Amino acid sequence: MFPFSFEWVWDLGHLVFHGALWYALSILGIGLAYCILKAAWQTARGEEEGHGHP
Amino acid sequence: MKIDRRSFLAFVFGGAAGTALSPLPWKLTDDISIWTQNWPWTPVPPKGETTYVASTCTLCPGGCGIRVRRVEDRVVKIEGRSDHPVNRGGICPLGAAGVQLLYSPWRVRQPLKKVDGRFVPVSWDQAIGEIAGELRELREAGAPEAVAWIAETDRGTTAELIRRFLTVYGSPNFIRTPSAQDAWETALYLTQGQRATAGFDLERVSFLLSLGSGLLEGWGAPPFVFRACGALQDRNGRFVQLEPRLSKTAAKAHQWLPLQPGTEGTLAFGLIHVILKEGLERKPFVATRTAGLEDLKRNALREAFAPEAVAQATGLEAKTVVELARAFAAAERPLAVCGRGAGRVPGGLQETLAVHFLNALVGSVNVEGGVIAVPEPEYIRWPEPEMDAVASQGMQTPRVDGAGSERYPLARYLLNRLPEALLQGEKPAVRILFVSGGNPLYSLPDSERTAKAFSRIPLLVSLSPFLDETAAAAHYVLPAPTYLERWEDVPGAAGFPKPLIGLVRPVVAPRLATMPTGDVVIRLAQRLGGTLRAAFPWESHEVCLRQTLAAAWEPLRKNGFVLDESFRPQPFETASRKFEFGNAELKPLAEFRPHPAPGDPGVFKLTLVPYDSLRLTAALGTPPFLVKALESEILWKNDIRVEIHPQTARDLGLADGADARLITPRGEARVKLYLTEGIRPGLVGMARGLGRGAHDRYLAGKGASANRLLAAVEDSSGFEAGWGIRARLERA
Amino acid sequence: MDQPKNKRYGMVIDLDKCTGCGACMVACMAENNIPFRDDDTDKLLSVSWMHVYRLSNGKPFPHAEECFLPRPCQHCEGEHGHSPCVSVCPATATDYDMHTGIVSQIYTRCFGCRYCMAACPYHVRQFNWWDPVWPEGMERALNPDVSVRMRGVVEKCSFCYSRYQTALNRAYLEGRRELSEEEYQTACTQACPAGAIVFGDLNNPAHRVHQIVKPDLAHGGRPRNPKVFRLLERLGTHPKVYYLTRRDWVRRAGDNEIQKT
Amino acid sequence: MDSALIPKGVERCPLGRFLVFIAVVGAVLLWGVVAMFLIYIKGLNQTNMNNAYGFALWIWADLAVIALGGGAFFTGLLRYIIGKDELKNIINYAVLIGFVCYSSALLILAIDVGQPLRAWFIFWHANVHSMLTEVAFCLTCYFIVLTIEYVPLMLENRQLQRVTFFRHLAHNMHGIMAVFAATGAFLSFFHQGSLGGVSGVLYGRPFGFRSGIGIWPWTFFLYTWSAAACGPCFTILVTRITEMATRKKLVKDNVIDLLAKIAGWMLLTYITAKIVDTVYWAAVTAPAMGFTLLDFYTNNPGSAYGLWILIAEVGICGVLPALMLVSASVRRNPRLLFLAVLLAVLGACLNRWVMILQMQAVPVLPFEKWFTYLPSWQEIATTILPVAYGIILIAFSYRYLPIFPQEPELNPLPEGGR
Structure with missing residues (x-):
């Protein structure tokens, strides 16, 4: 995953692959963080919305 | 909370x-x-300084030079010596797997004595003392000739020590393990008057005719023969293999002629017939250097050896026989060889003579590219021992195997006749038998009968590194060191056309409480005292070796071998100073008849022919690497696979891979079938070397032994001439 | 330029000389610490870097002929080192070395997915289905230059890479950067009693392999010698193991060329 | 007893009966777990794989469940991105099935490797040129997506809903589900494709190898397409089976019909592409490598891999269900619809079987014969293990979570209810 191994050579493949991978992972991470933080905020605020289905 | x-x-x-x-x-x-x-149960070999030790391989009579790689005190690999005249860097699979014999956990660790049918460890002192006691008792009873010793070879200091021991003790019964050399040596002696071994100058041959010899299956020194066969191709020479099955040799030959098994001698006479009839013999050689051609003509020009008759007998076409004879005679350097398979069975003397006559007719005897009589080495010159009356009397008695007797005047050793001799009489003729080679209880045909015969011997002593079949049946096992742990002189290399002495040297210190056979002999002599002690002035085998080799010791120790480069074939030593096609000793042998396979063809519709494989050993235990490398066409799980032709299988209603019972007049075995177009219909091809009763878990209990199914066949000279046996296959 | 030129180590096996004796297999086993088991008869479960195949001309008795074909790793070059197995390994446990042309295998990195085995058409890659076990005492014969493989990883012939390293180290100590032809030879080449195996640098016209094969290096090393062929030439794997034979049927049995190129 | 956990407005069988059912399936699961531990402890020698058959039953099962789990991403794509709003009534179940399929696939992969404790090397020492690396990364990422999609569903359990934080979390996640679904679709596209690439890039294996665009062989696109086509079929199939098992109607016909119609068109376009691919491969790709089409189908023992397998895959399990599903009258007949989706599912499984197992069975070296393989009981047990696990997870989810939004409407409680 990281260029730690001794025979590592950077090439375009790595940029494309890791670019796409981290892009996707970032979206998931940010999305999830948003949901959790917002829920925590809402809980702390004592909001009583968000029941049932969207 | x-x-x-x-x-x-x-x-x-x-x-x-x-x-x-x-x-x-x-x-x-x-x-x-x-x-x-780094799983703790996965071994990590320790690192260390790498050194190489030059030695000689003794796992077969090939005498190849080896280079043993050591890391500190561990042997890690055996390679071929590239500067050795026999193998020039090459090594056969057995030689390469030799390390596994050294480190085999199934080696005998200390002397063993059988008590109530089970082995118990004893000290060397006790073992030697008790055996010496038995020897003394027998000698005092006035029957020293009831001691016999089976040795791997009759050459070198160890063999001479044994022979000397027996002589001074009073027994003529030194027995060498049989091989195709027995018949060749006799043939050379009869026709050339030379006491010599047969060397084959294969590197210069232009037409190689092999009558059943497994040239690429262990015949001679494998790397030498392999390289020569390869070089023959490079020179655009011709290589014809006559053998009933498509062996590895046949597969590599330019021409495979699948003759009926057992008719090799007939074919040789058939070729002689054509050559003589058409006057194709090499005239200058035959005219000036041979005698007694008339005798050969009388014999070979009979109708029985006319092409049609030979074709009938061998299953080849008459025109093939004629063409083969013409091509062979016309070749620049033709050479015919025989000795079936790896040459571990002598074969009939007449058959070998026929092949030798064929060579002489085309002038290929004692010349470049021919059969060369290599004189036996003469470096062992010990003073004649002093013999007492018991010894002199004992030495006058006839040999127990009948060799040299009136009936078998030509043979020197006839191990194959020993079981027969042992079974005679109220008490067995041999009371104490030492076995230091050959593993006869496995390697002799008709194993069951052999075992019965050997079981009559009151004291059987095995000197083997391994608990092989013979050791397992012995009363005492005196563990010998492997060839990587001892000194040994190895005179000559099987089939090599020049005199050569190789040196075996200890590559590592002996791993176990072993003792070289030569030392056992010296210790026994010392215990027995008297003339015996006097005959062995050496404190150990190693000292004896140094003193015996004298001036040759230093060069040998330095170089690992001594080769007589200047050697030229010696003149014939017959009365006529010529190669003799006929003489008084040959006369009784004139009428050649092939030996049929034992058994009733009416009951046993098929014929079993054993074959040799380089991935299996004959007498020795096959090391795990070789068992691993064994083809699944030979061994599948625990079953041996036998080769049969698809047509034969169809007739029997059996399919490839089917389980079957292979039955011969001597026994039966469970086998699996392997269908191949590479075998004559009606035959069953079976590899030798499996069906081991003893040895390690990689080998023991796998497959069946061909020797158990075979019968002993004796030719008129006493040699073992068997090549097969009638058999039948039944669905299991 | 002081930097030595890239090597392309390769092998040519003379099938007319090979006797199928198995010395190459055993020498390889001894050199490379190949384990053995009680039952090694099923060759598809057994590890053997060198395997000797038995080829048949398919004709009936007595016209049947056989030939033996030793098969080490073919060290495919593919296109620019894109050998079938190297590109598929997910964990970079195998590598095509551009300096030697040798396909390596890192046993401690392989986690046993066996994708490379599926990728190799020559069945060169083999899996350690069992823990390697040596009978007591026999582990003393293990070669310290080659690591012992653990259960669950794939292994294969390395052209005796440890011998290359040993030879290179020795040469460096002697102040040389180039190896002579005989300095680096594989265990099988050295052992072959028939002298059927020749090993060396295909890039080097002084080496025997080059002289025998006469490789067309612009076209993946295609042999120019008409008696030389490679297994499955048309797949484009560009193996560096070549086979030499005079017999047409052997060539046909070894390579399925519908249309000759 | 467990009524407090059961969603409002629906009827569930007695707890006792439910537990007996779970115990029976659990026994099968246990059998698989025993086999799994055998394999972990003793190694892969417990299987019947060998050096010629390095990929076997497991890899097939892996590829098959991932193909069938494709219903999740494709339904999600249709629902959240394309805006097929009716599909909200089946999306929960599609997600659940996808979750089961993908977690099974990961479990199988974890058993399948020779050194499971080093399996993470695929991430640590990743070779980005390997299709398997792409598979591993996308599979893992997409599994995260499926978990993200499944979690809010779990949070809708009556008892969990009582926790304010969870209620908010579920609501928020539903709110931006389109983002997750889009990411999931992106990831799915690549890993489904890479699985196709697994055999497609093997240029040493002419049976599996395909030419393509750039680094992607045609099978890359065919696998994605077939997963999009057959995944929804599997969703419909499992929904129907669930309806049979529960003896209730759970999803309205119009929802099923819409999904079936889309799947039908996907399947028809897929199978057309597949036929073109097969013809091109048989006529151009394989001959260029020295093979004829029949080399791949004849002379195998017992004709296990005869031409019938191609006909079955492309014709009976490809063209036929595609035509059935695009025909409105056929797909509105419940029995024919069931048959059609079953055939489509079998077709996908057969395709994966052929591409993995036949690919290795075909002899490539001209002097070799076909390789045969029969799985060992340990392999079968570990392959059935995820099925048992899936049934149990579905049973629990159905019992305690509001998976089917239309269930209360379709199955009104007789009197008042809970």
């Missing part, structure tokens, strides 16, 4: 998150993976 659900959940999730964020899981994952890379 009250734990409510909320705090519990907080604890669990918080704890999980905390642990996940700590370095602990990562460290553990990493440690575990490192552990998988």
